[in-house]
Amino acid sequence: MNRLDSRNYYTATRKYDLAFPRLTQDLDADVVVIGGGFSGINTALELAEKGITNIVVLEARHLGYGGTGRNGGQVMAGIGHDLEKVKKHVGPKGMETLFGIANLGAGIIRDRIARYGIDADFRHGYGYLAFNERQEQTLKTWLAEFKQVAPDEDIELVSGPRVQEVVGSTAYRAALKHMGGGHVHSLNLLLGEAKALTGHGARIFENSPVIAVEYGARITVRTNAGSVRATKLLWACDSFLNRMEPAIAAKTINTYAFQMATEPLPDELCLKISPIRGAYSDIRPVIDYYRVTNENRLLFGAATDFVDYVPGDLAGWNRARMLAIFPYLADVKIELAWGGPMACSANLFPQIGSLPGRPNAFYVQGYSGFGVTPSHIVCKVLAEGMSEGSERYDLMSSIPHIDIVGKERLRPAVMSAAKTWHQLSGFFNGRR
Numbered sequence: 001m002n003r004l005d006s007r008n009y010y011t012a013t014r015k016y017d018l019a020f021p022r023l024t025q026d027l028d029a030d031v032v033v034i035g036g037g038f039s040g041i042n043t044a045l046e047l048a049e050k051g052i053t054n055i056v057v058l059e060a061r062h063l064g065y066g067g068t069g070r071n072g073g074q075v076m077a078g079i080g081h082d083l084e085k086v087k088k089h090v091g092p093k094g095m096e097t098l099f100g101i102a103n104l105g106a107g108i109i110r111d112r113i114a115r116y117g118i119d120a121d122f123r124h125g126y127g128y129l130a131f132n133e134r135q136e137q138t139l140k141t142w143l144a145e146f147k148q149v150a151p152d153e154d155i156e157l158v159s160g161p162r163v164q165e166v167v168g169s170t171a172y173r174a175a176l177k178h179m180g181g182g183h184v185h186s187l188n189l190l191l192g193e194a195k196a197l198t199g200h201g202a203r204i205f206e207n208s209p210v211i212a213v214e215y216g217a218r219i220t221v222r223t224n225a226g227s228v229r230a231t232k233l234l235w236a237c238d239s240f241l242n243r244m245e246p247a248i249a250a251k252t253i254n255t256y257a258f259q260m261a262t263e264p265l266p267d268e269l270c271l272k273i274s275p276i277r278g279a280y281s282d283i284r285p286v287i288d289y290y291r292v293t294n295e296n297r298l299l300f301g302a303a304t305d306f307v308d309y310v311p312g313d314l315a316g317w318n319r320a321r322m323l324a325i326f327p328y329l330a331d332v333k334i335e336l337a338w339g340g341p342m343a344c345s346a347n348l349f350p351q352i353g354s355l356p357g358r359p360n361a362f363y364v365q366g367y368s369g370f371g372v373t374p375s376h377i378v379c380k381v382l383a384e385g386m387s388e389g390s391e392r393y394d395l396m397s398s399i400p401h402i403d404i405v406g407k408e409r410l411r412p413a414v415m416s417a418a419k420t421w422h423q424l425s426g427f428f429n430g431r432r
Contacts, residue, residue: 008338009261009299010069015119016191023058023205023226030054031386032221032228034210034244035236037068038186038375039364041193043234045112046383048200055202056228058221060209063194066240067371069187070340072259072289072301074279075106076126076181077146079374081348082429089399097395101381103149105373106181108380109189116199118192121294125278126181129172135283136174138430143176154179167280168272169325183279183291186372210244215358232386235363238371239341245363247355250403251345252366255308255415258339259301260318261293262332270296273326285426286419288321298322298329303369306423308415314339344368344418346402350378352385353397362386366401 036059
């Protein structure tokens with residue numbers, strides 16, 4: 001339980017017995033996608049739904065090996081950590097556009113599940129949680145914003161004893177209930193989307209790591225046993241880019257998140273923990289996030305607060321954080337614990353665009369820990385840019401992406417400094 005590998009709750013409970021061959025031939029395609037997580041599969045599926053179906057997806061290991069198959073499964077509102085950080089780049093009108101699409105993710109996921117009959121354990125209900133008065137004031141602002149874009153949703157802010165109606169913990173001062181959000185089995189969602197993608201005629205290859213890319217009017221992507229020549233390319237590797245494309249490798253830095261899953265819990269205990277059977281996160285700069293799964297396990301996740309490191313005992317580290325919120329779970333056993341990298345951008349906002357001087361080579365990366373729902377929004381916009389073009393794509397791709405100095409040799413120190421600054425800034429924006 002102490003290894004950063006892919007054995008986790010999601011792989012243990014996957015419902016789709018999907019496996020794809022290794023690329024062993026030379027192919028021609030309209031689009032080649034490098035990366036078989038939410039970003040790669042979602043963008044390919046969006047393109048396929050537009051009629052662009054001659055698509056090849058190359059995955060170095062297996063679908064969902066990265067963050068898509070290791071996360072909290074939270075379906076929440078938003079597109080990045082803090083839209084205010086990009087305001088100076090997009091202006092008031094751009095902010096209206098970003099705010100307008102920031103709440104689309106849950107609807108895209110629900111619609112896709114319904115359209116393709118995906119078995120992904122989607123449940124409604126989300127709780128945003130405040131520890132103190134400053135955070136409660138932030139939730140009041142969020143309440144007004146959420147109601148503005150989703151006036152028909154069940155959204156309510158409660159405080160004091162009524163917090164227990166949303167979440168079974170005395171640790172919080174207030175809770176913002178948003179029944180338009182929820183949670184999902186992210187690996188099963190991905191596999192269902194991959195199945196839908198192949199139904200459109202696209203081809204997926206696993207265990208096919210890319211070893212070289214040759215740019216030009218036609219781009220050639222080579223593996224050690226085959227190649228793909230395509231008109232357009234998408235880099236969708238996020239935290240597993242591994243310096244393969246220097247033009248974007250410098251724009252993100254990896255940190256780590258850690259999760260655990262308890263043994264199955266009695267129904268009455270699950271109802272105490274989660275009266276709305278939803279997903280939860282507090283609103284601190286580095287959040288705790290958790291949910292009760294359909295199998296009655298509590299899945300609890302977090303990252304280190306200030307110093308960037310990998311705990312020696314993932315189960316024990318996460319268990320201590322869980323007991324700070326739910327002390328009555330002291331006798332509950334932890335059955336799975338895991339962790340993995342996530343790519344962070346300097347402004348904690350997802351990055352999309354095309355490589356400098358290469359208008360047919362696109363990329364998406366840098367979700368900064370918020371990937372399940374935003375990826376479904378971002379990849380819809382990215383697919384617009386890769387096909388017919390759109391003002392939304394032009395806006396998002398115009399946001400500058402800053403190089404992160406020292407990320408290779410000084411990664412732990414850089415991340416620790418960034419986390420400390422992120423925590424301190426939380427005092428000024430109502431998140432601490």
